Amino acid sequence: MTSSIATNQTILVVGGGISGITAALEAAECGKQVILVERDATLGGRTALLYRYFPKMCHPTCGLEINLRRLKGNRNVRVMTMAEVLGVSGQRGDYAVKLKISPRYVNAKCTACGDCAAAVEAQIDNPYEYGLAKTKAAYLPHAMAYPMQYVLDPSIIGTADADKARAACKYDAIDLDMRDETVEIKAGAIVWATGWKPYDAAKIQPYGYDRFANVITSVEFERLANPHGPTGGKLLRPSDGKEARNIAFIQCAGSRDENHLRHCSRICCMASLKQTHYVREAYGEAAKSTIYYIDIRVIDRLEDFYLKVQQDPTVSFVKSKVAKIAEDKDGNPVLHGVDTEGYHRYATAHDLVVLAVGMEPETNGIKLPDDILLDSSGFIEGSQDDGMCGAGSATSPLDVNRSVQSATAAALRAIQVVHKTSTVEGAR
Amino acid sequence: MVKKNYAFYPGCSSQKGASASNFVTSINMVCDKLGIQLNEIPDWNCCSASIGYGEGGLLPRLVLNARNLALAEQHLPGQDLVSGCPACWLSTREAAEKLHEVDGLMAETNEALKEAGLNFKGTVRARHMVEVLVEDIGFEGMKKPVVKPLEGMKIAGYVGCQTNRPFGIDGESFENPQYLDKMIEIVGAEPASGYEQKVTCCGGALAFSEPEKSQKQIRDIVESAYDHGAEMIVTPCQLCQANVEVYQSEINKKKGTKLAMPVVYYSQLMTVAYGGNPKDAGLDGHVIQPERLRQIAERKK
Amino acid sequence: MNDLNQQAAAHYGKNFLKEVEDRVEDGEWVKMCMQCGVCAGSCPLGPHWEHSPQKIFRMIMAGKRDEVLSSDSMWMCTSCYNCIVRCPRKLPITHIMHGLAHYAHKLNIAPKGQPTREVARLFWNSLVQTGRVNELKFSLAVYFKDGFVRGIKNALAMQGIGLKLMKAKRLNPMEILGGHKCKDAGGIKKMLAKAKEIEDRRQGFSS
Amino acid sequence: MAEMKTAAYICSGCGLGDKLDIAQLGKIAQKEGKMALVREHDFLCNTEGVQMIRDDIEKEGVTHICIAACSRRAKTEAFHFPAVAMTRANLREGVIWVVAEGSEHDEVRQEMADDYVRMGCAELKKVKLPEGNPNRTQLKSIMVVGGGMSGLTAAFEAAESGYQVILVEKQAQLGGWANKLWKRVPYKAPYAEPQDTGVAKLAAKVSSHPLIKVHLNSTIAETSGAPGRFAVKIAQESGAVTEAAVGAIVQATGFTNYDIAKLPELGGGQANVVDQAGLEALAQAANGGALKRADGKEIKSVVFLQCAGQRDDTAKHLPYCSGHCCATSIKQAMYFKDANPEVNAVVVYQDLRVPGMGEDFYRSAQHKGVIFAKGKASGVEPTGNGCKVNYRDMILDADATLEADLVVLATGQVPSAGVNLDIWDTVVREADGGSEAAKQQKSELQKISVLNLNYRQGPDMPQFKYGFADSHFICFPYETRRTGIYAAGPVRRPMDMLQATEDATGAALKAIQAVENASLGRAAHPRSGDLSYPIVRLEGCTQCKRCTVECPFGAIDEDERRFPVFNEQRCRRCGTCMGACPVRVISFENYSVDTVGNQIKAVEIPDEFSEKPRVLILACENDAYPALDMAGLSRIVYSAFVRIIPVRCLGSVNTIWITDALNSGYDGVMMMGCKKGDDYQCHFVKGSELANYRMSKIGDTLTQMGLEPERVSSFEVAITDNARVAGFINEFVAQLVKMGPSPMKGFG
Known part of the structure; x- marks a missing residue:
């Protein structure tokens, strides 16, 4: 990779989740040159780890499939995975971007045959299962991974396992000599589609996420429900593998809270409503879901979905921010609080508690270029010289639909930057 | 060793013959071993505690605390104000912060302080004894003087409320603070793990006014300690110590229970572990005798 | 209605929230409540509150002056600070409860004979006398707060504890004769009187 | 060529x-x-x-290649030969990864690969x-219908990108709804104060933009053509008509x-x-001062009632939530508080819906x-x-009343999307049947039409739900059902101004992309970049109109003789x-009745005594085929008796394929497509x-062929169904085995 392939007409998109993929493709399909960089080993981001989308209960991987097909068919986008932005210099229309490329230890010759994984013995926490399952230290991120190439976990480099992996590969695809690389590329405009991360639930101490096995997060619950996930799609609780039929969903876990995230994360109400469907799907009339909430925020026509859930006799709603969770002798989380509609005190045991965790900007804790403007929660508002913009949930807590709209708009903003650069240059 | 100097605010319950006098007894040896010099604030007054609000308005209560701060500022310049009593610490710290935060309050306070011939500039930091131990001495430092580890003892670390909330010890969570368990380990005993009542309220000042309600709290705190195999409760709080220890007999009388769980201060454990005798540790000041601790204290090394 | 209460009610009319904002400690925070109820669920004595803190906030906003000020609920506060640290809007709930109780007490519409109210009064009186609380006098006062006969009963009921404490040198019978006090008890009294005067003036108490 | x-x-x-025996495959x-x-x-x-392969293409003049290796979804970077036609035989994900291990399966595995x-x-x-x-053009101008905030934004952003x-x-005048607002909700931190709408500034920039031509007092009298060649008649109020040619259209016609x-x-x-619009009018009149009622009385107390006529489950009013109204009422309550803090402003709500940073705006109002x-x-x-407002206080659990000088109802947004095509x-059917009333109704509908498309399928975009011109897609919100026409702003979903401008910017991009x-x-x-297009042999056409009726995108018109006209x-x-x-x-260059038909016929059908049934699977390439691939990736075994052909969409499956397959001796046909119904x-x-x-x-x-109808079955397969799809196959094959071989075998 050299800087020569990118020019000030190139749009750099940082982040390969749904927003980054969208921004890259939308710009590329307008005829622009795009470089899409992703820190992770695969594109797809957080949505690829979701089981279903609200309100249609369709599968995120379906949209990902279409997007990947667009990507495979479009030569205007160059994808770089395991690439992190180290720094940006220059200005609107003429940026120099320093990237760190981490070693994958597997090159493009990989056919995804899986022989290396079979050979390796070491196991690691599967980073695509939020630690709910293990995977071999040579692994394919997931079935929809792009590029469809295995990765070696750095922990086995220098061990016998790495040599076993190399020996098992018939295609010379394992390269243990890969090292961190730093490259510099040029770009005319930059779209930051760096996305979000689930708020660290352990910080919400009254809920004991760090103490009680059967208190999990909403993103983890997506994995439990997913047939590709650690339980093969069965809703089994972590402590004892028992079927979790009676599930509590706690809203605003970290959101709307000045001790944690000031903002409302927007998606969590819908996510929990959706997840009650999973419970219903698994156990029918024997399912029991309880949503503890402050305000149910399902705006516009998503109201339909809310109404449908309200009519489900297995789902009940309690207007209350749960005060604390304790654990009974059987490992059941017991929720303590007050239903504020009329003031009713409760102490209710559930099989499992799902915390609808808030969205924190992924860039929190990462140094962004000085030019970038952030709001009080760390979401990207734009840049001073308008040469960079945010897209998707890097800009605000957004659902997928709105993230895609935002990313499409961001693609146009980037196009305007390179368009103006070219017209100014043309005029010279 | 150069001693660290602090302006000491004992508080009413730590006076001679008062309910927490054995705390003061035991903290003396701890300070001695750890190079802490406590300099009592001259003519300190009551903080008004967490019950003074009923009759006393906000400004009178602030002024009471400002007086102590002003005295420390004047007589013990440059020293942090340190209290062993959470209620005293909390009142003082809250007052100090509020005076800075709310416009006009400092001026009003000084107007009142003038009546007692004082003025507060606002330079003093109010701290709790445990903060000093954890932050200024550190766990390693606290471990050094241990000569007689309390081996074989299982102790429930009961943190209670006011050393823990709303300020707490730096880096600790409100729901599951770890420092007291660490201190139990440091003195060679075993903390009762999973003791889920560690931050339950003992009823505080309502032990007087609402005995039934408070005693229910106390019963939970003690019974859970039993459930987790503890033979003793340790606490950093004067009011917790008194409430949890003293009312066990009442509960036994009313509810037919047989509670007899000793409740001691962390400073008493430390004193014994540092080689102090029962008197040094103030072990005579208990209604429920911490027998095992006494035995260790009486044992020659 | 007594004088202070009458004057206050007349001055603020239906705008109880304004009255609370002007006159109750941290009262300006009340309006920031979003009715999540985490305070109500966090209170150790919660089950004994007729009106939970968040409900009291709503009642204040709805102008339910008499119900709030005559409520027994805020006197149940043990000052454990659970509500404060969990409140997602960072309302200083403990202080507001103290402030409301104090205000109701000051207007003399707090429930008569409310035990915590009485204990608080006695505690304050004890500290004002000498600058420091005299635990023995305070305890005796608490036992005798409901009258002499009741006091004897209370004292007898608690005498076991008292004796034990004395044995443990944690209750000194000699304290009854005087006990600890501040040297400048006089200055403290004056200072407190001044503070009250300033606060009353600021809050618009004419009397 | x-x-x-x-x-x-x-x-x-x-x-x-x-x-596999590779030599045999060769x-x-x-x-x-x-x-x-x-x-x-x-x-x-x-x-x-x-x-x-490249050498063969360049030196040997190879024009058509078949890659027999892995799935068509794999190794696309390597197998990228844009100059030749290509097919892929899926031997890896489709054969060796899904056929059971062991030599006893060697024969069926090889047969599968052979096929x-x-x-x-x-x-x-x-x-x-x-x-x-x-039939391509270089016409790249874009028409924006609607000059409110969304339309202005779309126009400006497209022009700033270099498009006419x-x-x-x-x-x-330009400005629409935003003109009626005193202020708008803030877009940026600290999200605390109402802001100037900025509409006047934007309208001025649009009016003076060299690439933008504004037509005021104008509507669209007719739109015909297709992306790249829309012909539009713009009718002025005066009656004058301007004709214009545009490449794509953004419809930003807002709401009432x-x-x-x-x-x-x-x-x-x-x-x-009053409603929220009424309150804005009072605020504009007050111009930052104290708000007064229509009768001149200064308003000292105001009550906002949220969800007025919204979130209604009685079917009387709007069933949806308009999303913006909570923030709008907060903003309007601030008008009062900012002018006079003594005004008593109460918002009665059921769920306060201010997602994202709206929470800060809510806090600011409380403050x-x-x-x-x-x-x-x-x-x-x-x-x-x-007024006296009677309400149920849900926290105090009591009936209560509020006295107010003014009550503001937060009513919802009703989209101005034009004609409901259903x-x-x-109406058209009845009018064609001669009904006078229907003819009258038809002309009324034409009056409310926004675009007046002369498409055979109707004059406006299909509406998705509750009259909004939305798409049904989450990953692809701009996937409308009229190619080259994009809805933006509240016409497609209830939304606030910030979202509308974001949406309009996105829609402008899609319009640019379309041209x-x-x-x-x-x-x-979703087949972006696909260069194939439908080719029709009109000489064989029977004018049955099925293609025009069934086309989901309204792409096919009819000429006077009722022949289809493909756009x-x-x-x-x-x-x-x-x-x-x-x-x-009808066919495409690389996808036709023959490309699939030929594959069906190429399969070798064992005789009825072989106990080897053959099952044809027609699988949607977007969901079912990837699910089958991923079954392979997870080494999930399914019957080796199936032969899978990916199709662009089950809608493209011609029944001739089914009958041909059965005639040639297949024992059954499975069709795998996506979920249908409301949540399609x-x-x-x-x-x-379809x-x-x-x-x-x-x-x-x-039945006429003497076959059990169960031999043809369709399945809804989602992309995550890698395990489930194997189950479907195995059950279906087992059922066929039970049924016995097809009686058609040997006649094919």
């Missing part, structure tokens, strides 16, 4: 060589597949293998390299407020009850002293000098028309539904 020269490349890597490609060139390679996707090679070669011979729609824009606004008069129970119609009461209003009565269809695609003759989403740039290349055509005259997941809207409908009609044919 040069003469066709075919080549097959058979890979033995990834274990293919261990599990022989099949040569003898049965009649490939001019057959090469084997032990690692076809590496540089050397790819170079070998896929036969199919790949057979398909190849019918495939042409697509060359793109020849025509902006058509019905009113005499739900009619307050429909809410008498909440005081609609009373003097001191200013706005009171929020969770409750539900039951009625508003006039009093001597104001109604249109009925760029049109200039290259290629497809728009290729409106087409999304799903092939639904091809599936619909009973005489099979088909990216071509109704592929599964397939299902068509199949319901072939039951009789099957």
Whole structure:
């Protein structure tokens, strides 16, 4: 990779989740040159780890499939995975971007045959299962991974396992000599589609996420429900593998809270409503879901979905921010609080508690270029010289639909930057 | 060793013959071993505690605390104000912060302080004894003087409320603070793990006014300690110590229970572990005798 | 209605929230409540509150002056600070409860004979006398707060504890004769009187 | 084009060589597949293998290649040969990864691979390299309909990107709803104060932009054509008509407020009850000072009732939530508090819906002293000098009342989307049948039409739900059902101004993309970049109109003689028309009745005594085929008796394929498509539904053939169904085994 392939007409998109993929493709399909960089080993981001989308209960991987097909068919986008932005210099229309490329230890010759994984013995926490399952230290991120190439976990480099992996590969695809690389590329405009991360639930101490096995997060619950996930799609609780039929969903876990995230994360109400469907799907009339909430925020026509859930006799709603969770002798989380509609005190045991965790900007804790403007929660508002913009949930807590709209708009903003650069240059 | 100097605010319950006098007894040896010099604030007054609000308005209560701060500022310049009593610490710290935060309050306070011939500039930091131990001495430092580890003892670390909330010890969570368990380990005993009542309220000042309600709290705190195999409760709080220890007999009388769980201060454990005798540790000041601790204290090394 | 209460009610009319904002400690925070109820669920004595803190906030906003000020609920506060640290809007709930109780007490519409109210009064009186609380006098006062006969009963009921404490040198019978006090008890009294005067003036108490 | 020269490349890597007889596959490609060139390679996707293919293309003049290796979804970087036509025989994910291990399965595994090679070669011979729609233009201007905030934004953003824009606004001035606002909700931190709407500034920038032409007092009288060549008649109020040619259209026609008069129970119609628009008017009149009622009285107390006529489950009012109204009421309550903090402002809400940073705006209002009461209003009565609001206080759990000088009802947004095509269809049918009333109604509908498309399928965009011109897609919100026409702003979903401007910017991009695609003759989403396009042999056409009726995108008109007129740039290349055509005259260069038909026929059907049934699977390439691939990736075993052909959409499945398959001795056919119904997941809207409908009609044919109808079955398969899909296959095959071999065997 050299800087020569990118020019000030190139749009750099940082982040390969749904927003980054969208921004890259939308710009590329307008005829622009795009470089899409992703820190992770695969594109797809957080949505690829979701089981279903609200309100249609369709599968995120379906949209990902279409997007990947667009990507495979479009030569205007160059994808770089395991690439992190180290720094940006220059200005609107003429940026120099320093990237760190981490070693994958597997090159493009990989056919995804899986022989290396079979050979390796070491196991690691599967980073695509939020630690709910293990995977071999040579692994394919997931079935929809792009590029469809295995990765070696750095922990086995220098061990016998790495040599076993190399020996098992018939295609010379394992390269243990890969090292961190730093490259510099040029770009005319930059779209930051760096996305979000689930708020660290352990910080919400009254809920004991760090103490009680059967208190999990909403993103983890997506994995439990997913047939590709650690339980093969069965809703089994972590402590004892028992079927979790009676599930509590706690809203605003970290959101709307000045001790944690000031903002409302927007998606969590819908996510929990959706997840009650999973419970219903698994156990029918024997399912029991309880949503503890402050305000149910399902705006516009998503109201339909809310109404449908309200009519489900297995789902009940309690207007209350749960005060604390304790654990009974059987490992059941017991929720303590007050239903504020009329003031009713409760102490209710559930099989499992799902915390609808808030969205924190992924860039929190990462140094962004000085030019970038952030709001009080760390979401990207734009840049001073308008040469960079945010897209998707890097800009605000957004659902997928709105993230895609935002990313499409961001693609146009980037196009305007390179368009103006070219017209100014043309005029010279 | 150069001693660290602090302006000491004992508080009413730590006076001679008062309910927490054995705390003061035991903290003396701890300070001695750890190079802490406590300099009592001259003519300190009551903080008004967490019950003074009923009759006393906000400004009178602030002024009471400002007086102590002003005295420390004047007589013990440059020293942090340190209290062993959470209620005293909390009142003082809250007052100090509020005076800075709310416009006009400092001026009003000084107007009142003038009546007692004082003025507060606002330079003093109010701290709790445990903060000093954890932050200024550190766990390693606290471990050094241990000569007689309390081996074989299982102790429930009961943190209670006011050393823990709303300020707490730096880096600790409100729901599951770890420092007291660490201190139990440091003195060679075993903390009762999973003791889920560690931050339950003992009823505080309502032990007087609402005995039934408070005693229910106390019963939970003690019974859970039993459930987790503890033979003793340790606490950093004067009011917790008194409430949890003293009312066990009442509960036994009313509810037919047989509670007899000793409740001691962390400073008493430390004193014994540092080689102090029962008197040094103030072990005579208990209604429920911490027998095992006494035995260790009486044992020659 | 007594004088202070009458004057206050007349001055603020239906705008109880304004009255609370002007006159109750941290009262300006009340309006920031979003009715999540985490305070109500966090209170150790919660089950004994007729009106939970968040409900009291709503009642204040709805102008339910008499119900709030005559409520027994805020006197149940043990000052454990659970509500404060969990409140997602960072309302200083403990202080507001103290402030409301104090205000109701000051207007003399707090429930008569409310035990915590009485204990608080006695505690304050004890500290004002000498600058420091005299635990023995305070305890005796608490036992005798409901009258002499009741006091004897209370004292007898608690005498076991008292004796034990004395044995443990944690209750000194000699304290009854005087006990600890501040040297400048006089200055403290004056200072407190001044503070009250300033606060009353600021809050618009004419009397 | 040069003469066709075919080549097959058979890979033995990834274990293919261990599990399969590669030499035999080569022989099949040569003898049965009649490939001019057959090469084997032990690692076809590496540089050397790819170079070998490139050399053949360049030096040997190969024009058509069949890659027999992994799935068409794999190794697309390596197997990228844009100059030749290509097919892929899926031997890895489709054979060795899904057939059970062990030598006892060697025979069926090999047969499966043999067939896929036969199919790949057979398909190849019918495939042409697509060359793109020849009917392309370089017309790149964009028309924006509606000059409100959304329309202004779309116009400005498109022009700033270098595209010519025509902006058509019905009113005499630009600005729309935003003109009526005193201030707007803040977009940026600290999200604390109402802001200037900025509409005047934006309107000025648009009016003076060199690339934008604004038509005021104008509506669209007629729109015809297709992306890249829309012809538009712009009618002025005066009656003058301007004709314009544009490449793409953004419809940003906004909304109206739900009619307050429909809410008498909440005081609609009373003097001191206004909607949010009414309150904005009072605020504009006050100009930052104290707000006064229409009767001149200064307002000292105001109550906002949220969800007025919204979130209604009685079917009387709007069922949805308009999303913006909580923030709007907060903003309006601030108008009062900012002018005079003593005003008592109460917002009665059920759920306060201010997602994202709106939470800060909510806090700011509380800080200013706005009171929020969770409750539900039951009625508003006039009093001597104001109103009394009766409501249920849900926190105090009690009925309560509020006295106010003014009550503001937060009514919802009603989209201005034009004609509802469902109604249109009925009216047209009745009008064509001669009904005078229907004719009258038709002309009324034409008056409310926004675009007046002269499409056979109706004058406006299809509406999705509750009259909004939305798409049904989450990942692809701009996937409208009229190619090259994009809805933006509250016309497509209730939304606030920030979202509307974001949406308008996105819609502008999609319009730009549409004109760029049109200039290259290629497809728009979801088959973006596809250069194939529908080709019709009109001489065989029977004018049955099925293609025009069933096209989900309104791409096909009819001429006077009722022959279909294909507007290729409106087409999304799903092939639904091809599936619909009973005489099979519609095809694509690389996807036709023959490309699939040839594959079906290429499969070798064992005789009825072999106990080896054959099952044809037609699988949607977007969901079912990836699910089958991923079954392979997870090494989930399924029956080796199936032969899978990916299809663009089940809508493109022509029944001839089914009957041909059964005639030639297949024992059964499985069709795998996306979920249908209200929550359909088909990216071509109704592929599964159409397939299902068509199949319901072939039951009789099957019976005539002496076949059990159960031999043809359709399945809804989601992309995550890798395990489930194997179950479907195994059960279906087991059922066929029980049923016995097809009686058609041997007659084919």
